[in-house]
Amino acid sequence: MHQNDFRARGHAAWWAFLVHRISGLLLALFLPVHFFVLSQALSRPAQLNDFLAWTRAPGVKAAETLLVLALAAHLAGGVRLLLVEFVGWRAEWQKTALALAGAAALAYALLFALNG
């Protein structure tokens, strides 16, 4: 039996939970690929450079921006969770904390997309 009904899912904190979970899943699946690509730096630098050139293609850059957004969102959401668990929960701060976490993640992803 699921404990979340529609009222619970309508709450901003439920969306924060979903974003935290999906971004974490994406990052966990991406990490082995990330490590594999980086490990080619010394043994096959030409191949790594070809790969890095490929990441500048618009579609790949968009996917990369999504990954960076996932990392920023997981960080911001994680900091919020640590504050809730170890500093204290205040009902009146929750929406502000959620908005700040979302804004920080989106701002960083925008910076990444427009950078370079």
Next chain:
Amino acid sequence: MSGARFAVSGTGDSPMAPSGTRTGVRAAAWRFVLQRASAAVLGLCVFVHLASIVYAVRSGLSAEAIVSRMHANPAWPAFYAIFVVAVAIHAPLGLRAIVDEWLGLRGFVVDAVLALFALVLLGGGLYAIRALAG
């Protein structure tokens, strides 16, 4: 089931998990501590990583540039080694919560696969650092 139930959200310890035993409670408490401690370390690491991504993209992203940055200061390989250890703890514990709560999967086989995933992250991450800084 006798004994107190111990359920911690986000660590794969749903109220349905057979965690009422003394060993189960202890293991769940360890997972809770490890997940939060690694999260705190990762908070700092990811912040630095995000800042360095912007810098790296600006100053040219190539195999040579990445290798030379990693050689510039021995603090970088040390930093990334801490980063890799923390993520090798954090990611499998997060996945454990997801496969438990969303897929209803738990038990020895799940834990064994996740332990293997932790080793893949640890080995792969440290190997990548060696390739970049070695």
